Amino acid sequence: MTELTLVQAVNRGLQQAMRDDPDVLVLGEDVGVNGGVFRATEGLLKEFGEDRVLDTPLSETGIVGTAVGMALYGLKPVAEIQFLDFIYPAFDQIVSELAKFRYRSGGQYPCHVVIRTPYGGGIKGGLYHSQSTEAYFAHTAGLKVVIPSTPADAKGLLLTAIHDEDPVMFLEPKRIYRSVTGEVPEGDHRVPFGKARLVREGTDVSVFAYGAMVPVVTDAVEAVAKEGISAEVIDLRTLVPLDEAAILASVEKTGRAVVVHEAARFCGFGAELSAILAEKAFYSLKAPIARVTGYDTPFPYALENLYLPNVERVARALRTTVRSG
Amino acid sequence: MTELTLVQAVNRGLQQAMRDDPDVLVLGEDVGVNGGVFRATEGLLKEFGEDRVLDTPLSETGIVGTAVGMALYGLKPVAEIQFLDFIYPAFDQIVSELAKFRYRSGGQYPCHVVIRTPYGGGIKGGLYHSQSTEAYFAHTAGLKVVIPSTPADAKGLLLTAIHDEDPVMFLEPKRIYRSVTGEVPEGDHRVPFGKARLVREGTDVSVFAYGAMVPVVTDAVEAVAKEGISAEVIDLRTLVPLDEAAILASVEKTGRAVVVHEAARFCGFGAELSAILAEKAFYSLKAPIARVTGYDTPFPYALENLYLPNVERVARALRTTVRSG
Amino acid sequence: MSATQAPPALPTAVSPGVAGMTPEDLVRAYRVMLLSRATDDRCLSLQRQGRIGFYVPASGQEAAQVGAASALAPEDWVFPAYRELGVALYRGVGLERLIDQFIGNAGDLLKGRQMPNHYGYRDHRIVVASSPIGTQITQAVGAALAARRRKDSLATITFFGDGATSSNDFHAGLNFAGVYRAPTIFVCQNNQWAISLPREKQTRSRTLAEKAEAYGFPGVVVDGTDVEAVHAAVADARSRAVRGEGPTLIEAQVYRFGPHSTSDDPRRYRTDAEVEHWKASDPVLRLRTRLTSLGALDEARDAALVEEARAAVAKAVSAAEATGPVDPTTFFDDVFAAPTPQLLAERDEFDQLLKDGAVKP
Amino acid sequence: MSATQAPPALPTAVSPGVAGMTPEDLVRAYRVMLLSRATDDRCLSLQRQGRIGFYVPASGQEAAQVGAASALAPEDWVFPAYRELGVALYRGVGLERLIDQFIGNAGDLLKGRQMPNHYGYRDHRIVVASSPIGTQITQAVGAALAARRRKDSLATITFFGDGATSSNDFHAGLNFAGVYRAPTIFVCQNNQWAISLPREKQTRSRTLAEKAEAYGFPGVVVDGTDVEAVHAAVADARSRAVRGEGPTLIEAQVYRFGPHSTSDDPRRYRTDAEVEHWKASDPVLRLRTRLTSLGALDEARDAALVEEARAAVAKAVSAAEATGPVDPTTFFDDVFAAPTPQLLAERDEFDQLLKDGAVKP
Numbered sequence A, B: 001m002t003e004l005t006l007v008q009a010v011n012r013g014l015q016q017a018m019r020d021d022p023d024v025l026v027l028g029e030d031v032g033v034n035g036g037v038f039r040a041t042e043g044l045l046k047e048f049g050e051d052r053v054l055d056t057p058l059s060e061t062g063i064v065g066t067a068v069g070m071a072l073y074g075l076k077p078v079a080e081i082q083f084l085d086f087i088y089p090a091f092d093q094i095v096s097e098l099a100k101f102r103y104r105s106g107g108q109y110p111c112h113v114v115i116r117t118p119y120g121g122g123i124k125g126g127l128y129h130s131q132s133t134e135a136y137f138a139h140t141a142g143l144k145v146v147i148p149s150t151p152a153d154a155k156g157l158l159l160t161a162i163h164d165e166d167p168v169m170f171l172e173p174k175r176i177y178r179s180v181t182g183e184v185p186e187g188d189h190r191v192p193f194g195k196a197r198l199v200r201e202g203t204d205v206s207v208f209a210y211g212a213m214v215p216v217v218t219d220a221v222e223a224v225a226k227e228g229i230s231a232e233v234i235d236l237r238t239l240v241p242l243d244e245a246a247i248l249a250s251v252e253k254t255g256r257a258v259v260v261h262e263a264a265r266f267c268g269f270g271a272e273l274s275a276i277l278a279e280k281a282f283y284s285l286k287a288p289i290a291r292v293t294g295y296d297t298p299f300p301y302a303l304e305n306l307y308l309p310n311v312e313r314v315a316r317a318l319r320t321t322v323r324s325g
Numbered sequence C, D: 001m002s003a004t005q006a007p008p009a010l011p012t013a014v015s016p017g018v019a020g021m022t023p024e025d026l027v028r029a030y031r032v033m034l035l036s037r038a039t040d041d042r043c044l045s046l047q048r049q050g051r052i053g054f055y056v057p058a059s060g061q062e063a064a065q066v067g068a069a070s071a072l073a074p075e076d077w078v079f080p081a082y083r084e085l086g087v088a089l090y091r092g093v094g095l096e097r098l099i100d101q102f103i104g105n106a107g108d109l110l111k112g113r114q115m116p117n118h119y120g121y122r123d124h125r126i127v128v129a130s131s132p133i134g135t136q137i138t139q140a141v142g143a144a145l146a147a148r149r150r151k152d153s154l155a156t157i158t159f160f161g162d163g164a165t166s167s168n169d170f171h172a173g174l175n176f177a178g179v180y181r182a183p184t185i186f187v188c189q190n191n192q193w194a195i196s197l198p199r200e201k202q203t204r205s206r207t208l209a210e211k212a213e214a215y216g217f218p219g220v221v222v223d224g225t226d227v228e229a230v231h232a233a234v235a236d237a238r239s240r241a242v243r244g245e246g247p248t249l250i251e252a253q254v255y256r257f258g259p260h261s262t263s264d265d266p267r268r269y270r271t272d273a274e275v276e277h278w279k280a281s282d283p284v285l286r287l288r289t290r291l292t293s294l295g296a297l298d299e300a301r302d303a304a305l306v307e308e309a310r311a312a313v314a315k316a317v318s319a320a321e322a323t324g325p326v327d328p329t330t331f332f333d334d335v336f337a338a339p340t341p342q343l344l345a346e347r348d349e350f351d352q353l354l355k356d357g358a359v360k361p
């Protein structure tokens, strides 16, 4: 065990995978000499050479298209997209190609690429260094979508992603890249996909969150605990595959649900959670399902603190939900 | 009034707008000499000339980027993307640029482009001529999303779109391009955004649908009517802006809801409808909210009839929902 | 060059070190070209009769495809668009297997998932095609870099049309290939049209081949109706690639004789006279003449070969049409390596609907 | 060319018919360049002090920017990237207005929505910048075609970096411009680096300018540290554009003296020696020397101009820092022309949170 920040844990995960498997390689903008603009790939070029750490031209189309070709051949490329906001030039390769190769070939051509990218607000990044568009990918059949919220999960889920057989979108909450530290197991630490993390047990209401919202939710839950509200916190970890069993079990117990994400509300991932509950936990529900989310505006610069769900917004939703019904 | 197919109504809408406003122009692949691969732009080149009907090179990035520039200058470009499945090379221009110009400039640069594109299954198009990814656009703040289901609406909503001030994604249900005909008003017929269409009144359950699913739902509702089930059918027409008032009013009346779309289920538009109901109509709901949708697989070719919601699947959901609770 | 005019005199890219095709090679190529042409003819009529849903003909482009395929080694990887029937046939993909795919039946290795012509066969190192234009181009570069990393001495080749030169992946793919000196051969089959858009409205560059200069590697124009010329150009590009000298762009000038696809009516945008003009350089006829002049073919043998092709197609169609439909229980396979709980739940729902007869294929 | 070596001898694109810059023009340009440099220096230190959040310096590229801006007509539309301070200043955007934007305060016309440097001012026909690389390139072409359709005799100009030549929009934009002969001037400021990627790893083409050939129009390389050379090249391109002779790509060779942005540490990827080498052709120093040799400047006047720039920046910063914060009630404006019911509902929720003090800017 070592105490690491989340971004250091990502770095150790990459290093571990590259040491263990010569087929793993890393490509992206500024990932080599510069070690990544967030230093997630620091030291990799030196240890593994230009052959396995490719500084690419400025083309996300090229990065993902090339990674897809490498994966078809049998390598395990880990592509870095510098910010999730800049992934769209690669969107065609991701949704039309990467997500569909295995299916469209009848299983002849699996295509296992991991796309790592920092996402989310809270770093004063304005419209284009802040967005959370995980719902685009979760809606795309054939992609797995992973979002860690702790250093140990960052390493453990990344290693699972790299050794998985399917395409994985690995979204890193850059806001807590350095602000969150934690013990991270050494070696080939793996955290399985599809198993949510029970952050805190509770009986009155279930709160579902992921990524940088988990610490916000934890603080809010602590705040309302003083008021006698017992909230259960579940960190989803992987949006696809989703741990529906854990979600349903929790709401069957508490009867109430609050969903938190920083992405825009309309058609955001929270809608899917609500829909699952409204369909499969309907008879357990005692109160309306609340969503605490970003707004349906582009992401603002100066007013980002008004956009992002904060402790007080979550706390209010918890209070209202517990008092309703 | 003239009896037209849906694609003819689109064509008349374009013609009308181009006759009325010299700033309207059309651009896209094969839209000129060929009149569009579905003939939606038939006759326009002849009437309006190369200056206003641009056959473009094979680049959706170029089509939308160029349209954005034209719109910034003050024209009203209507871009055709040959199939929704081929829009992804333009995704960056759509979500990063078109959707955000007005906001990011503090209102200095409105950017009004209409993007027309055929979407959906039912024409044996396989993975890449069948998809319904409206949720991507509905989740993107700054875009309006319109889907007509009748010839009159196709013309009326298109004319509203062209004379709107915001970016509009205009998704045309190609499966019913020719199979559905109807009376279409002459002239500058406009159908307002944000007003759902009450297709059929009912008391036991509300069904929400749009596009090519509307006729399927109507048939299903007729089938279960014989069994004594009175279903209300609402055609959303515009997903953004959404006629939430109509949706809530209907469910407050019926207490039950079934959502139908051909898009994949997970994080599909139906999830948002469920979430709105689970939050705002919670106390009216008497039964779980059912979703009848495409599956979370890529769109298959030979088995497309198994993928698409059909009359019987909708009917079963109606029966189950009415009998539950 | 206007699509309505004659093709220009083309500098043929034959490099001295590269072995040409022997008469036996040419006969082999000819037989594949005949088979390709016969498949087109038959499938166009099957489509008209509703026996297959859609079809993309390759007629007019056989020499470019077969010429290229004949210059490859079996270990090379092919990244096709959707029109490369000649390549698949040359690499030995069974005709029945292809017709199975066109029908989408139980014999289709792709499990009926894709439209006709969008196939791929791992055993033949042909990567499965998709519809979005150009996407295979960057992928071919990635595979080439992967092969190099594995120290496999081979090249990747990718086929695309004149229209695809406008795609994002053309730009990204050629640029990456230039930067990393990828062992990739880019074959642009310039068939003068991208559906209804003529080549000269696709881009204002003089040739498509010269676009390679923007990426720092050579581009050559070749007469794509001459199987030997294409073979030589590709063989040359391949040896440069495996020698570590980087990529090549080859523009094979051809003409699409038929419609873009069975959904297309080419009379809306081009004249019969133009088609006739180009038919004078029908690649099948050209090779027939060449073989005759080499003494490798006479009329009787030619008739036999034509009949052989026709019969092979007839046989494959019969067999494929006798094959049962694709199995609906495969519906949820291959979305992921193993289905997620969500997919398992959807599959249960689906199975129930099937069992109850609520849905029918 | 390696970024670590001297720039090659450059063919300067001066065409005879185009008027050069008078000494008065050059003094005007010099003052703007001084102002740009002074703004950079001050803002880098404001950022270090936490008084602005982020900054993108333009130092080293002033001659390219001001030279280009000085060759435009006021009616021309500018589509910048994020580094074109010299263009904004030359076109008369008030410095205080810019600092307001860097702070994102109540004086910011963009309502505090964007990161520093991502501005745009309709009154000055400067389109609002975004971060995604290259997206402005196709837009500039669209605006040019729109202007032509409106029969407005003007050109559009777009600025981008060496890295942006790899973007999708570069390829699509230049291709559309070629096909439609758009009156667009493409100015690539090749500052040798795209963050940490040197120019020679961005693409293997010999120059960036030559990429224009792939789209059928001329590309020229110009010494971007020489304001007159850039002016001449852009003036020439502009007259060709408005005469209907189509687009031009201009590669202005420059060097970025500072970090990519305040988030960047250039010592990770380049040497001090390289920076020093390029500082020998500092565009501000070059123009100072030129003006001195023309007799248009002496030491005293120069010192006064430098001080004038410094004082203007200090004044603008004080004024901008005295301006209040952006008004939170603007939060939901401009998503659409008028808010949708969904947005109105969100605004109500938001207003309540604000009122209750549950959220703070």
Ligand SMILES: Cc1ncc(C[n+]2csc(CCOP(=O)(O)OP(=O)(O)O)c2C)c(N)n1
Pocket (backbone or CB within 6 Å): B029, B058, B060, B082, B086, B089, C083, C131, C132, C133, C160, C161, C162, C163, C164, C165, C191, C193, C194, C195, C256, C260
């Ligand atoms: C991204 C994308 N846009 C549009 C289409 C529709 N489309 C299919 S084929 C085609 C023309 C392709 O032309 P070319 O590249 O020359 O190939 P050819 O069909 O002539 O062999 C178009 C526009 C598509 N498949 N993908």
Ligand SMILES: Cc1ncc(C[n+]2csc(CCOP(=O)(O)OP(=O)(O)O)c2C)c(N)n1
Pocket (backbone or CB within 6 Å): A029, A058, A060, A082, A086, A089, D083, D131, D132, D133, D160, D161, D162, D163, D164, D165, D191, D193, D194, D195, D256, D260
């Ligand atoms: C599509 C996209 N990918 C990545 C980035 C991150 N990024 C910002 S600037 C930059 C380098 C740009 O280089 P260049 O075009 O040469 O412009 P310069 O900054 O040198 O002026 C990168 C990679 C981005 N903004 N957009």
Ligand SMILES: [Mg+2]
Pocket (backbone or CB within 6 Å): C161, C162, C163, C189, C190, C191, C192, C193, C194, C195
């Ligand atoms: Mg073609």
Ligand SMILES: [Mg+2]
Pocket (backbone or CB within 6 Å): D161, D162, D163, D189, D190, D191, D192, D193, D194, D195
């Ligand atoms: Mg640069």
